[in-house]
């Protein structure tokens with residue numbers, strides 16, 4: 001699986017293309033309209049913005065912690081708290097007459113809690129070694145390496161992979 005919600009939040013204020021400054025300006029979480037667009041929600045209530053900023057900061061702390069080998073306990077506890085208003089009920093479904101399947105049915109009290117529990121579940125389900133920051137200097141985008149070899153280095157071939165090769169070529173030629 002790809003941790004889509006995690007990556008969306010981790011890259012929320014990072015420019016899609018390197019060299020455009022360290023952060024997207026204005027901050028997408030500054031108002032409800034841009035927050036809804038950035039988070040992929042149909043609408044955002046202005047009372048949710050503070051919680052969404054907190055969720056964004058906590059997600060960054062967890063990603064930076066994972067990538068930098070720093071302690072995770074505090075941001076993990078903060079994320080747990082943000083996800084608390086979401087609760088699941090277990091359902092036992094009968095399929096094909098004789099096979100049983102369990103499924104969690106979520107009730108999300110707020111959109112932020114829904115995002116928080118998605119991020120929490122994604123973080124618990126991924127292989128942390130495959131969570132990476134783009135290797136091109138100046139590109140801060142985080143990605144999840146789903147290649148079989150696990151050796152992907154750039155968030156995307158265009159522009160970062162191509163630029164890195166160009167740099168190597170120039171360095172070798174000079």
Ligand SMILES: [Zn+2]
Pocket residue numbers: 018134135136139140141154155156160
């Ligand atoms: Zn990149």
